[in-house]
Amino acid sequence: xxxxxxxxxxxxxxxxxxxxxxxxxxxxxxxxxxxxxxxxxxxxxxxxxxxxxxxxxxxxxxxxxxxxxxxxxxxxxxxxxxxxxxxxxxxxxxxxxxxxxxxxxxxxxxxxxxxxxxxxxxxxxxxxxxxxxxxxxxxxxxxxxxxxxxxxxxxxxxxxxxxxxxxxxxxxxxxxxxxxxxxxxxxxxxxxxxxxxxxxxxxxxxxxxxxxxxxxxxxxxxxxxxxxxxxxxxxxxxxxxxxxxxxxxxxxxxxxxxxxxxxxxxxxxxxxxxxxxxxxxxxxxxxxxxxxxxxxxxxxxxxxxxxxxxxxxxxxxxxxxxxxxxxxxxxxxxxxxxxxxxxxxxxxxxxxxxxxxxxxxxxxxxxxxxxxxxxxxxxxxxxxxxxxxxxxxx
Numbered sequence: 001x002x003x004x005x006x007x008x009x010x011x012x013x014x015x016x017x018x019x020x021x022x023x024x025x026x027x028x029x030x031x032x033x034x035x036x037x038x039x040x041x042x043x044x045x046x047x048x049x050x051x052x053x054x055x056x057x058x059x060x061x062x063x064x065x066x067x068x069x070x071x072x073x074x075x076x077x078x079x080x081x082x083x084x085x086x087x088x089x090x091x092x093x094x095x096x097x098x099x100x101x102x103x104x105x106x107x108x109x110x111x112x113x114x115x116x117x118x119x120x121x122x123x124x125x126x127x128x129x130x131x132x133x134x135x136x137x138x139x140x141x142x143x144x145x146x147x148x149x150x151x152x153x154x155x156x157x158x159x160x161x162x163x164x165x166x167x168x169x170x171x172x173x174x175x176x177x178x179x180x181x182x183x184x185x186x187x188x189x190x191x192x193x194x195x196x197x198x199x200x201x202x203x204x205x206x207x208x209x210x211x212x213x214x215x216x217x218x219x220x221x222x223x224x225x226x227x228x229x230x231x232x233x234x235x236x237x238x239x240x241x242x243x244x245x246x247x248x249x250x251x252x253x254x255x256x257x258x259x260x261x262x263x264x265x266x267x268x269x270x271x272x273x274x275x276x277x278x279x280x281x282x283x284x285x286x287x288x289x290x291x292x293x294x295x296x297x298x299x300x301x302x303x304x305x306x307x308x309x310x311x312x313x314x315x316x317x318x319x320x321x322x323x324x325x326x327x328x329x330x331x332x333x334x335x336x337x338x339x340x341x342x343x344x345x346x347x348x349x350x351x352x353x354x355x356x357x358x359x360x361x362x363x364x365x366x367x368x369x370x371x372x373x374x375x376x377x378x379x380x381x382x383x384x385x386x387x388x389x390x391x392x393x394x
Contacts, residue, residue: 030392031385035309035378037195040367043374046187049073050170051177051362054134058171058214059088059142066170070211071150073190077197079152079209086224088214089144110322110344116265118350122174129175129358138175149221151210154196156203156247156388161234163206163247164384166192167222168255169215169325176360180340180352183362185255186211188377195381196390204389206247212325215256222325226332251298251334251387253380254326258373259365260352261340271353275368280316281306281376284337287319289330295321298334302383306375309382313375320344338376 050056053066071081129135149170156162168185172178193209195201214220232246261279262272283302285295299317306315321330321337322344329335341347347355354360384390 030390031382032309033392034195034201034385034390035381037198038191038374038377038381040371040374042194043187043191043377044370046073046190047179047183047370047373048362050183050186051179054137055172055174055176055178055360056170057138057142057173058147058217059144060140062137062140063171063213064148067148067150067211067213070170070186070190074150074152074193074209077152077194078199079154079193079197081150081152084149084151084210084221084225084228086147086220086228087145088147088217088220090217110348111318111320111342113345113349115349116267116269118265118269118271118353120348120350120355122356123358124175126175131361134177134361135175147213147221149211149213149225151208152193152197153209154193154201154203154207156205156207158204158389160206160242161236161244161247162250163208164250164387165208165210165252165329166255166380166384167210167212167253167325169212169219169221171213171216172356172360173216174356174360175358176354177362179360179362179365180259180354181257181356181360182215182255184258184373185339188255188258188373188380191377192381192384196385200393202391202393203385205250205387206244207384207388208247215325219325219328222328226328230332249329249333252326252329252336253298253302253384254324254335254337255339255376255380256324256337256343257339257341257347257352257355258376259340259369260354261372263351264346265350271351275366275372279340279372280314281310281372281379282318282339282342283315283379284318284321284339284343285335286321286327286330289321289335291330291332291334294334295330295336299336301387302336302338302379305382305386306379310375310378313372315379318342338380340372 053062056066168189170186212221229246234248263276326335
């Protein structure tokens, strides 16, 4: 049976369909297309690759081998590499030390701890690592001397003289595999380098992907980078070449511990075994830094990118950024840090029992944990692609 609709209803149906047609005819969002190139299995594989070098403690052969491996991966993506070279000659160890670096940040800008707290610190006892093979891999002690950190660069097409720094730290300690601290952040940065280095990807502005060394001892690689390269910003070399070995820094985004948000410890000190449903990506700036206003603006840009492009976990902006490689930059340029929990308040109170411990190994983490790291990658890729004017060549 034929149904004849009144003319007014037909007109309404046509009008309702028009926006949908117009939307379908709109060009695809290149940023969304880039974000969709991130894959959970690739992210996990990169974390796994890093763990073959144990805890990657600075000043060891395993650390140097990891730097070489990272550089080889970046080159395989088509991202041109270089290295920061510096020396690390620390003072004699403090015999009263032993608590983790993160705890020292509570008075610096990490916020006031609340709720249940559990002990934290850096494991220095090799016998606490039950895996004999891993224990043997981590056995070589650190020695003072030359250090290196690797980075690669995606050069902008129209504004090569301007640059965002995207980073994580590749060193760890504690006699584990440093899978989360900071294999998770290093893998995130490497995966972004892979996506942005695609043959069909171009950006208007430059992006530098840096994998810092010596974060666990006080961010010496980041400080060396600033000392060596800050004066070179925005200068053509050679003059008139349109080549800028050190473009002007527009912002710095650090990634440090991306995967474990299981919530506050239980009253008995145990930690929930499952990733909490309300887990989120923490985006932090330092509220008492000289660039606080600009850094907060950058943080909210990342929050908006999470709203638009992240698939599973939301983001939260906080004012306490402490004890990671964005710290040396915070008074110079807009600087933020992405992580799994609030650094000083939550991680410093023991919300992550793997922090600097033998249990920070790949097999500790579930796909839900790895997916939180992937959502942080989606957040950063979405924000940085938008900030640098990313597009796809046909």
